[in-house]
Amino acid sequence: MTPASETRKPRRAAPKAKPQSSWPQANQAFLGAEFARLRARLAGTEAEDAVETAIEMDPPAAIDRLVAIFDLTSFERDILLLCAGVEMDSALAAQCAEAQGSPQRIAPTFGLALAALADPHWSALAPAGPLRRLRLIEADPARGLTAAPLRIDERILHYLAGINLLDPRLASLLVPAPPPEAIAEEHHELAGNIAPYFASPSATQSCEAPTGALTPIVHLHGDDPDGQRDTAALAAAQAGRHLFALHAGEIPSDPSALEQLMLLVSRESALLHAALLVECGTAELTGPVLSLIERLAAPAAITSRDLFHTSRTLARCEVNKPRPAEQKRLWQQALGPAAPGLNGFLDNLAGQFRMSARAIHATAAMHGAAGPQEIWGGCRAFAQPRLEELAQRIVPAAAWDDLILPEPQKATLHQIAIQARHRIKVYETWGFAARGRRGLGVSALFAGESGTGKTLAAEVLAHELGLDLYRVDLSAVVSKYIGETEKHLRQVFDSAEEAGALLLFDEADALFGKRADVKEGLDRYANIEVGYLLQRIEAYQGLAILTTNLKSSLDRAFQRRLRFIVEFAFPAPAEREAIWRRSFPAATPTDRINPAALAQLKVPGGSIRNIALNAAFLAAAANRPVAMAHILQAAHLEAEKNDRPIAEAETRGWV
Numbered sequence: 001m002t003p004a005s006e007t008r009k010p011r012r013a014a015p016k017a018k019p020q021s022s023w024p025q026a027n028q029a030f031l032g033a034e035f036a037r038l039r040a041r042l043a044g045t046e047a048e049d050a051v052e053t054a055i056e057m058d059p060p061a062a063i064d065r066l067v068a069i070f071d072l073t074s075f076e077r078d079i080l081l082l083c084a085g086v087e088m089d090s091a092l093a094a095q096c097a098e099a100q101g102s103p104q105r106i107a108p109t110f111g112l113a114l115a116a117l118a119d120p121h122w123s124a125l126a127p128a129g130p131l132r133r134l135r136l137i138e139a140d141p142a143r144g145l146t147a148a149p150l151r152i153d154e155r156i157l158h159y160l161a162g163i164n165l166l167d168p169r170l171a172s173l174l175v176p177a178p179p180p181e182a183i184a185e186e187h188h189e190l191a192g193n194i195a196p197y198f199a200s201p202s203a204t205q206s207c208e209a210p211t212g213a214l215t216p217i218v219h220l221h222g223d224d225p226d227g228q229r230d231t232a233a234l235a236a237a238q239a240g241r242h243l244f245a246l247h248a249g250e251i252p253s254d255p256s257a258l259e260q261l262m263l264l265v266s267r268e269s270a271l272l273h274a275a276l277l278v279e280c281g282t283a284e285l286t287g288p289v290l291s292l293i294e295r296l297a298a299p300a301a302i303t304s305r306d307l308f309h310t311s312r313t314l315a316r317c318e319v320n321k322p323r324p325a326e327q328k329r330l331w332q333q334a335l336g337p338a339a340p341g342l343n344g345f346l347d348n349l350a351g352q353f354r355m356s357a358r359a360i361h362a363t364a365a366m367h368g369a370a371g372p373q374e375i376w377g378g379c380r381a382f383a384q385p386r387l388e389e390l391a392q393r394i395v396p397a398a399a400w401d402d403l404i405l406p407e408p409q410k411a412t413l414h415q416i417a418i419q420a421r422h423r424i425k426v427y428e429t430w431g432f433a434a435r436g437r438r439g440l441g442v443s444a445l446f447a448g449e450s451g452t453g454k455t456l457a458a459e460v461l462a463h464e465l466g467l468d469l470y471r472v473d474l475s476a477v478v479s480k481y482i483g484e485t486e487k488h489l490r491q492v493f494d495s496a497e498e499a500g501a502l503l504l505f506d507e508a509d510a511l512f513g514k515r516a517d518v519k520e521g522l523d524r525y526a527n528i529e530v531g532y533l534l535q536r537i538e539a540y541q542g543l544a545i546l547t548t549n550l551k552s553s554l555d556r557a558f559q560r561r562l563r564f565i566v567e568f569a570f571p572a573p574a575e576r577e578a579i580w581r582r583s584f585p586a587a588t589p590t591d592r593i594n595p596a597a598l599a600q601l602k603v604p605g606g607s608i609r610n611i612a613l614n615a616a617f618l619a620a621a622a623n624r625p626v627a628m629a630h631i632l633q634a635a636h637l638e639a640e641k642n643d644r645p646i647a648e649a650e651t652r653g654w655v
């Protein structure tokens with residue numbers, strides 16, 4: 001037997017034959033000629049006659065592509081053809097059975113191949129050889145190596161027949177990721193930089209190769225999962241490869257299933273000239289995911305929100321959502337001829353929302369023809385499902401006239417609205433963002449007693465700016481498990497930035513309280529949560545409002561990071577009178593209500609609204625218009641609820 005090292009050489013060229021009408025037809029004819037050659041070999045006749053009938057193909061036949069991809073010897077090539085011929089050529093199948101002394105159709109054995117085929121070598125079926133390592137054939141070792149039936153893998157059989165489709169065992173796990181139709185310029189540039197990493201290695205690399213022998217995997221991290229996939233897809237396309245995405249949660253934990261997945265992915269990377277993208281999102285990397293990353297012998301990239309560490313070398317690149325100026329360009333590209341007439345609107349759009357290039361084009365395709373209002377609404381709805389898991393949506397209906405405040409406080413609220421509207425001009429056009437991306441959001445603290453209008457002011461701002469208002473649900477965000485609170489808060493902030501929502505942290509001192517001296521382990525983790533919030537509120541690029549009844553209980557480091565602080569004082573009599581005048585809608589029937597007399601009652605605006613609503617129900621039950629007597633009764637109900645007795649002077653002259 002000839003050693004394997006001496007037989008890994010090209011098979012002798014066959015003379016050219018008349019061209020076929022198409023490659024599939026030529027490939028079938030080529031296989032037929034090869035099966036005829038093997039029949040002659042098994043019959044013991046001169047094999048050269050069969051070789052002379054073979055067809056020289058350009059591009060090569062599937063079997064010769066396979067030989068080149070996996071570096072097969074001529075003997076290994078003939079073993080594959082013999083196993084394929086038993087499945088595809090009845091005459092060859094009968095000859096194999098006869099040669100092995102069986103009246104029935106049986107699979108060829110390694111012993112038959114060693115005896116009948118040219119240039120045999122024992123290493124053809126070695127575990128480290130390509131036939132078995134890459135499972136091009138399956139051998140049953142229970143009968144001994146030479147007597148073991150050899151069967152060609154179904155995926156390889158179809159490949160030899162000219163059908164090159166993704167292995168069915170991977171079809172439910174891998175999703176094609178085609179190159180994007182639109183991509184941010186910085187992501188396009190990054191794709192060109194990482195494309196060389198997708199050029200190698202080949203599937204001939206062993207899955208058991210030492211880590212140092214494997215080509216670095218690209219690690220794309222940041223807050224733009226769409227941009228990460230699109231960057232990887234474009235890089236793979238530039239390297240001449242198809243990209244398939246695999247969600248990290250689909251990676252099996254069973255060791256044997258994981259081994260098969262790595263093998264099939266490595267094999268498909270060669271057969272389809274493909275690359276793999278492992279998408280981790282915000283999830284923690286499990287053992288199976290790390291094992292796949294560290295041992296995979298195929299061109300690959302991995303995406304995640306955060307950095308992580310592995311023993312394998314990673315080429316790390318940050319991929320975040322496009323900045324406002326680039327988002328504006330993408331909107332112009334997506335809207336086409338309609339964009340020039342929306343220039344001012346696009347400034348507001350790009351400044352308010354943080355969307356990926358893919359999301360921008362999808363929103364433009366769905367709402368672009370309808371007009372600016374529909375485009376804005378489409379952007380608002382973009383991240384709502386994720387936000388509603390951890391925050392309560394409040395539909396803002398209040399306007400400036402509904403907000404009764406002293407002029408200085410109202411002026412500050414107008415400044416908040418102005419800064420939210422003109423961020424792209426100041427930050428991007430005028431260059432303030434070039435000094436750093438931190439602190440570019442608009443954050444404010446509304447401090448004052450309960451019922452003084454803090455939440456109402458947030459509603460007014462959301463209504464004025466055309467934004468959704470989300471009140472963070474502390475019961476859903478705060479977790480007793482270490483690290484979970486930070487994960488929830490990150491999801492809130494990230495989703496709010498995408499949707500351009502106004503975030504309202506009601507009773508903010510519960511989250512943003514002062515850091516305590518570390519006396520036990522829980523104190524340390526509580527301080528870590530506050531520290532994370534300090535960083536995230538500064539990095540947040542949207543509009544966030546914190547409300548508190550106890551300003552002094554907030555950590556002073558938060559106050560330094562807030563752009564605005566608005567004090568909501570207890571309303572004076574004139575302000576209470578104005579609130580009473582707006583408490584009953586125009587459609588509500590009333591009977592001689594005296595707002596000036598009602599203003600004597602020393603309660604904040606929130607309590608006034610509660611009293612007005614309860615009085616309306618009392619009047620409705622009596623089938624009468626709302627009168628001072630109904631309001632007096634409702635006021636006493638409110639006082640009992642708040643455990644605050646009403647002085648006689650406060651209601652003198654009401655009835």
